[in-house]
Amino acid sequence: MSRTIRIGTRASKLALAQTGTIAAALEQAGATVEIVEVSTPGDRSSAPIAQIGVGVFTSALREALAAKTIDVAVHSYKDLPTAPEPGLVIAAVPPRADPRDALVARDGLTLGELPPGSRIGTGSPRRMAQLRALGLGFEVVAIRGNIDTRMRKVTDGEFDAVVLAKAGLDRIGRADAITETIDPIQMLPAPAQGALAVECRVDDFDVEHLLRSTVDDETTRLAVTAERALLATLEVGCSAPVGALADVVEDLDTAGAVIERISLRGTAAAGFDGDPGESVEMLRASGVAEKDQAEKLGREVAAELLDLGAGVLSGPDAR
Numbered sequence: 262m263s264r265t266i267r268i269g270t271r272a273s274k275l276a277l278a279q280t281g282t283i284a285a286a287l288e289q290a291g292a293t294v295e296i297v298e299v300s301t302p303g304d305r306s307s308a309p310i311a312q313i314g315v316g317v318f319t320s321a322l323r324e325a326l327a328a329k330t331i332d333v334a335v336h337s338y339k340d341l342p343t344a345p346e347p348g349l350v351i352a353a354v355p356p357r358a359d360p361r362d363a364l365v366a367r368d369g370l371t372l373g374e375l376p377p378g379s380r381i382g383t384g385s386p387r388r389m390a391q392l393r394a395l396g397l398g399f400e401v402v403a404i405r406g407n408i409d410t411r412m413r414k415v416t417d418g419e420f421d422a423v424v425l426a427k428a429g430l431d432r433i434g435r436a437d438a439i440t441e442t443i444d445p446i447q448m449l450p451a452p453a454q455g456a457l458a459v460e461c462r463v464d465d466f467d468v469e470h471l472l473r474s475t476v477d478d479e480t481t482r483l484a485v486t487a488e489r490a491l492l493a494t495l496e497v498g499c500s501a502p503v504g505a506l507a508d509v510v511e512d513l514d515t516a517g518a519v520i521e522r523i524s525l526r527g528t529a530a531a532g533f534d535g536d537p538g539e540s541v542e543m544l545r546a547s548g549v550a551e552k553d554q555a556e557k558l559g560r561e562v563a564a565e566l567l568d569l570g571a572g573v574l575s576g577p578d579a580r
């Protein structure tokens with residue numbers, strides 16, 4: 262392709278790192294690329310995400326794509342609203358980074374070693390609810406800001422620990438600060454955490470084909486499909502207290518042959534309205550399905566969560 266492909270990105274260190282890997286893969290495939298920084302309201306405001314709303318980091322990139330000032334948008338998949346965007350297509354889902362959450366605590370401490378009363382900072386209702394549900398007596402405090410700002414609150418002594426996505430820390434080269442990679446049994450990540458969504462215009466066939474053939478990963482796409490179908494079914498938006506993690510696993514078919522299946526675990530808070538003093542119960546459900554049933558699996562595990570009582574999710578911070 263002879264045209265220069267303009268790749269839009271947020272200007273944060275994390276977004277630039279993510280976009281850099283996609284740009285490098287496209288250049289490797291012989292394309293000419295240009296990186297265009299797009300400022301988003303999510304970068305300019307320091308209000309809680311739950312207040313400014315879903316899509317705050319991604320809508321400016323989508324507008325630039327629709328207006329043809331860029332040709333490709335690279336998003337953190339978990340920041341994208343679940344509703345499809347007319348005129349745009351997620352052409353590729355690159356191989357996923359580590360989906361787990363990570364603890365960055367003072368003095369090298371783990372969750373089990375932090376004493377009751379420890380102040381743990383997170384801006385995410387999902388992490389907040391799961392931290393409280395551990396029953397370890399933590400004081401969970403809302404914070405915002407980029408990854409560096411959050412980590413500084415631990416160095417400064419304002420917090421005993423913060424919880425962040427391991428993928429983000431890895432991408433900006435700060436994995437050294439992690440004191441515990443949190444087991445998904447204790448805390449399920451956000452649906453699609455650690456994955457990227459690479460989007461283009463639906464009628465830009467050359468770019469769509471290039472993205473699909475160079476940076477798409479089928480296993481990641483299946484996992485993310487199941488996780489996001491679960492989230493969409495719970496219909497509560499991307500900062501909801503909902504965790505989900507899918508894995509493609511080896512299994513045996515009825516004749517005893519090895520086949521791949523998709524397994525999904527999900528969790529949602531029962532009746533958590535974001536009040537930091539409230540006690541929280543996390544509901545859990547899981548399932549396994551054929552690989553071509555990822556979407557259905559997501560809906561089924563969500564339905565099970567709804568049956569268990571996840572339907573009462575509706576407080577001011579619950580979206």
Ligand SMILES: NCc1[nH]cc(CCC(=O)O)c1CC(=O)O
Pocket residue numbers: 337338339340424425426428429453454455456457
């Ligand atoms: N909510 C912001 C956000 N969006 C994507 C990541 C990290 C990378 C990822 O999950 O893909 C982060 C930071 C975090 O949650 O710590």
